[in-house]
Amino acid sequence: MRxxxxxxxESFLEVRAKLLEVAATLDRIERSGSAGDxxxxxxxxxxxxxxxxxxxxLDNGADxxxxxxxxxxxEYESNWRQEMDL
Amino acid sequence: MDYIDPHIHMVSRTTDDYATLARMGCVAMSEPAFWAGFDRRSVDGFRDYFHQLTEIEPNRAAQYGIQHFTWLCINAKEAENVSLSREVIAMIPEFLDCPNVLGIGEIGLNKNTRNEATVFLEHLELAIKHDQQILIHTPHLADKYQGTRMILDMLCDDSRIDPSRVLVDHVEEHTVAEVLDRGFWAGMTLYPVTKCTPDRAADMIEKFGGERLLANSAGDWGPSKPTAVPDLIFEMRRRGNDESLTRKVVYDNPIAFFSQSKNFSFKERDVK
Structure with a gap:
């Protein structure tokens, strides 16, 4: 493991770019919402x-x-067989 | 590095793709039966498709030094038509002795419905009756977790199923551990958007090791990249992982898994 x-x-620029895409998408939604939609x-x-x-x-952990x-x-429901009568 | 793509739909790809794959180190592939992008309307439509998988594609692949193997079934997307599914399942044995047929697949669930589960269970019966290996499709996106658990329930409830002869494909971070823990082989599908990237696949290899783990492109007629396995090889190498670990996932493991099928007559390339 490195x-x-x-x-x-090594990943910084790539992650930065992905975060900017997320931020810009949320901004787009916000702008459209502000316009009454x-x-x-x-x-x-x-x-x-x-x-x-x-x-x-933002949480800690490797998962x-x-x-x-x-x-x-x-969600998985363990009684799916009964629900489907199978 | 020589590699094997254990899940790719070459009937949907051009001859140029065969040429590119050969140049990138692909020496063998296995092609599970798949949905055509539309529902086939008769059992004869499937008979023609199985003819293509067992006669035409092996010849196309051989022109580029690639050995082609296949799996037969009716896909879960078409399982809502239970009567047609049963006709297809009854017809499959006509092809099981073809020299490149490794087993039954890719069977599984799509939207996790009762009809899909019914047809899945009938495919399992077919595989057991004819002592065939099984290749499993797990659902996409929001349905994957639930569907994978349902599939594992059905497989594990049947004591006649040997997990070491079953490959569960399209695993991701939330399904891979349970598939491996229950003794099955797990396949990571490298798709541009909806499944797993080469980076995330490399993460899973680093986390779980190479035991019973495979990687495939599932290249088909939709957004997909037939050369995705070399992308994974490159990413593993870029990170400084041992070549032996990468080779285990992309070459040794497919051979070990497929070798349980009587029709797997793979000839390794002479590298002397």
Whole structure:
């Protein structure tokens, strides 16, 4: 495994660019909302998911990718066979 | 580095792609049966497709020194038509003795519906009856976690299924551990947007090691990159990982997994 500082410096510009894309997208949504185009209920839900995702990025730990994946996933219910009568 | 792409849909690719793959080190590939982008309307449509997979594609690949293997099924996207699915499942044995057929696949779930689960279970019966290996498709995006767990439930509930003869494809960060923990092989699909990037695949290799882990491009008719496996090789090398670890994932593991099929007659390139 490479040293953490090396990974960070090698990835810095790429991550910076991705964060700017996220920021610009959120700005675009905000501008459109300010112009009177409110989010639909489904879009509000998606926006809330993105806010939760951004908070996960600020947490500590080496499992952020897995946590984001689960955030964006439908829940598993162990009784699915009974529900489907299968 | 020689490599094997264990999941790629070459019927959707041009001959130029075969030439490029050969130049990038691809020496063999396996092509699971897939959705055509539209629902086929009859069992004869599938018969023609299976003819293409077992006769035409091996010849196209051979022109570029690539050995071509395949898997047969009706895809989960078409499983809502249960009666057609049953006709196709009944017809598949006509092709199981073709020399490049490795097993049944890619079977699985798409939207995690009852009909999909029914057809999946009937494919499992077919594989068990004919002692075939199994290649699994797991759903996309929000459906992946739930669908992967459902698939693992069905596989693990059947004591006749040997996990070491099953490859569960399209794993990502939230599904890979459980697939490996339950004894299955796991395939990472390198897709531009909807699945896994070469960087994230390299992260998973570093985290889990190379045991029972494979990488594929799943190149098809949609947004996909048939040369994605060399991208992963490059990323592993860029990070300074051992060549032996990379080689295990992109070459040794596919050979170890496929070798459990009686039809896997792979000839290694002479590198003397």
């Amino acid at each position: 040293p953490a500082s090396q990974i960070l410096s 409110a989010l639909s209920a489904d879009a509000e839900e998606q926006r809330a998911q993105l806010d939760t995702a951004i908070r996960i990025l 952020r990718a897995e946590r984001l994946q689960k955030l964006f996933s439908r």
